[in-house]
Amino acid sequence: MKKTASLMLMLVLSISLVLSACGVDKKNNNGGSQGGSEPEVVSDESGKDFKIGMVTDVGGVNDRSFNQSAWEALQRLSKETSAETKFLESKGEADMEPNLNNFVREGYSLTWGIGFLFTDAILKVANENPDAKLAVIDAVVDAPNVASVTFAEHEGSFLVGVVAGLMSESKKIGFVGGMEIPVIKRFEAGFVAGVKAANPDANVKVVYTGTFDKPDQGKSAAATLYNDGYDIVFHAAGGTGNGVFNEAIERKKNGEKVWVIGVDKDQSLEFGDEVTLTSMMKGVDAAVHKISKDLIDGNWTSGTQELGLKDDAVGLPETSKKNVPEDVLKKVDEFKAKIISGEIVVPGE
Template sequence: MKKTFSFMLMLVVAMSLVLSACGQAKNGGTNEGGSKVESDGSGKDFKIGMVTDVGGVNDKSFNQSAWEALQKLKASTGAETKFLESKGEADMEPNLNNFVREGYSLTWGIGMLFEDAMKKVATENPDAKLAVIDAVVEAPNVTSVTFAEQEGSFLVGVVAGLMTKTNNIGFVGGMEIPVITRFAKGFEAGIKAVNPEAKVNITYSGAFDKPDLGKSIAATMYNDGADIIFHASGGTGNGVFNEAIERKKSGKEVWVIGVDKDQSLEFGDEVTLTSMMKGVEAAVTKVSKDLIDGKWQGGSHQVLGLKDDAVGLPETSTKNVPEDVLKKVEEYKTKIVSGEITVPSA
């Protein structure tokens, strides 16, 4: 009788250990080394954190797209989501570490400025799972996502080149870093492809969170004869829109090309010619959902472009862009996807 009881007790303990191990594997999303594990598809046991760059979570652009993705993921899966804002680069590493210490299942860094901080946190916390947008961090516990911004920017360049009435077009970038120069190079190439005579004024503001500076730069460009400005400058670009809105009210025919999101939804069709959509929301959703579904792979680098429908123009472009111009955009898109045209980057 005692032997039977002892055997049953050992069996219960063994089964408890097996079940415990299975539960831990599901919660983590992957086993050590990034191998896939099974998941029940529910996100209720997952916590996903996001650290913004200096533009803040309400930049109406890049960071906002990422946070909207996590809000939708929370609604659809039950995963817990939270963001922390970085007021400067010095905040990025502490913010990442905050989520790691709290045992978050996945921690996002949004923007190229996270490259060094993400690498350091990943190295010091090999069991943590991290992901980054617009930077490549070579670490087995980091998923990196970048975009072929130059391809989508080429297409809005085609729009600008065909629709300018002054042959004077502006570009306002944030910091002069590779991701932003890809926007500029692609935009300029698209303009020159359809309108070699157009002048392109490329200016970098040096900041992603200075609307007043963006407004000042836009005012100078419009005063110098530009009638279309494309911005890739986060919250700084809000000032570009504000300047254009004021001029529209006074009867000036000026336009802004938005970035990352369909910015006509924020600033209106009256001033937004089109936008260069960037699939930040789709990328954050996919990688985060992969974790919940047990498909997350650390150490990977995904590059998303026109062939993935990860960059391009929004459907609302039909409100201000004529049909013949949009047909020309589609022609160039086909040539880029097929490889007939290689768009220059940085």
């Protein structure tokens, strides 16, 4: 019996040593495990004493767009610095303030609100917690403990508008927006201006679904546009825009020649270049990573940063070359140079 007990004890100790050697990565979580991903060696441990939280808007963390880009940036930061990162999803606007407060109460080093809809919630939480640090994307919050990041979406949207204006065979181009808020209106205004600059005879039809988290409504809006002969649709609708892609994919399978212009990130990587003409990329990931890393490095500052074409914060991805002809891309570069120089001022509303 003593021999058997000794063997069992040795076995338990051996298993414990193996599990310890494997090392589960707890630094990068969303309230659960990342599931199936292999642990990666971190670059350093400069962020080991930092906790950075992120609250999504109603589109959710897997919107394949805006929120996902921000979360991917924090995941990368966690791997690079050992900082602890976590997100909370907002199912509605009523969840935003409680979710922000959740991170503040837990003593997080920095709490992000992703999207214009956080404007009021961030301001309230910041004023009530002056020692907390917060940051927000697509909104300007005037508080000494808030870093605000906005983008010149209208400038990047102008460029994809140029692509659509030059490549539409029907000269009928659609725009599907989510909620009709200032940031989405900037997408619309820039896009329409770009289409008209490249092709004054083109017609642009604008549709708003009123939501960022309903792919079925995006699909329905796209179906109506494609049925009416609109062959290129640009969406700025978050998760709702996934439905635009779903409709285009179905039609492509049936032999129809329709295109989608993606938003916020290179959506050809998600939906394929068979339907993605190009995307209006927005450096949400770069901004979230930079400001969060600045905090770890001791360089964090409050205030507002606006990022545009001159900062390479908006524009087209390299994958555009797959579907956009060289002469069209050359025209895009010409317009880009004129916008940066100030020769062209893109309307923002």
